[in-house]
Amino acid sequence: MRKGLKPSYTLHKNFRLPMGFPPENWDSGLTYQAQATDTFIVTYPKCGTTWTQHIVWMLSHDGELFPVGKNINLEVPHLEEVGNDFVKSLSEPRFIKTHLTYDLTPYNPNSKYIYIARNPFDCAVSFYYHTQGFVKYYDFAEGTFDDFFECFINGEVDWGDYFDNLVSWVQHKNDQNVLFLTYESMKNNPKMNIVAIAKFLGDNYLEKIENPQILESILHHTSFTNMSQNQSRWSSQRPANMTPFIRNGKVGDWKSHFSVYQTQRLSQKLRIRTAGTEAENLWQIPE
Ligand code: A3P
DSSP states (O other): OOOOOOOEEEEEETTTEEESSHHHHHHHHOOOOOTTTTTTESSSSSHHHHHHHHHHHHTTTTOOOOTTTTTTHTTTTTTHHHHHHHHHHSOOOEEEOOOOOGSSSSTTTHHHHHHHHHHHHHHHHHHHHHHHOOHHHOOOOOOOOHHHHHHHHHTTSTTTTHHHHHHHOOOTOOOOTTEEEEEHHHHHHHHHHHHHHHHHHOOOHHHTSSHHHHHHHHHHHSSSHHHHHSSSTOOOOOOTTTTSSSOOOOOGGGTTOOOOHHHHHHHHHHHHHTTTTTGGSSSSSOO
């Protein structure tokens, strides 16, 4: 029988980092002093980070088009990838991406934190294609979904266990400086969620989207169809034979990937890990 393939990672302290992420940037990123003017976009990987980075970028640029030739990760940088000095070099107010659990995320009672949760089934599938496609980071081009599923359910992937991240943040869902959204709700009603983000960011952002042209521009340009264009704006290059980074953006895509047994196992873990927390009612748990 074929032995399960595993992605390659840089092992650093207790973490798995994508190869190519400098461990020293990880360490310095974790020491960043959060500023009162900062807004963090927090997710477990593949839960709608880039989409939200784009929304906040457009909100802070009056609905302007994100230019081809720029990369969102230099504008709304990934803390653990670029480290402390890079983030500090940006002028305030800063928008900062992170995949850290609550306890590791730099905290300031006046900073804002937008957390996006996505159901673990679609997250696992999306993370599989991500890991397969970034060949230079993971060396997993030949890996199957079944191979990846075992790593995902055991938390043996970069940024660790999905549930550690979700549960750490859901406990702060109702904090006044946390806006807790779901990918599924953003798909279902993007306008409502863009308005919620603007409101959370403050009156000057809310005023911007009171201009219907700005709101329409944000809605239009942050749609899946438009973000599928000129994808070099969102990520580094992937080999042409791999799925694109902005891949299919669906809710329920997992159904064409999971076996009955895999569904039972992840449902069981979802039930156990979220019991007694507000995450237990976020999604209907498949049987
Ligand atoms: P799929 O792989 O399921 O298509 P992240 O930015 O956290 O890495 O998340 C990537 C996931 O969000 C991918 O999911 C991607 O297609 C999806 N996504 C990105 N932009 C989107 C948009 N504008 N609308 C819906 N989904 C989007």
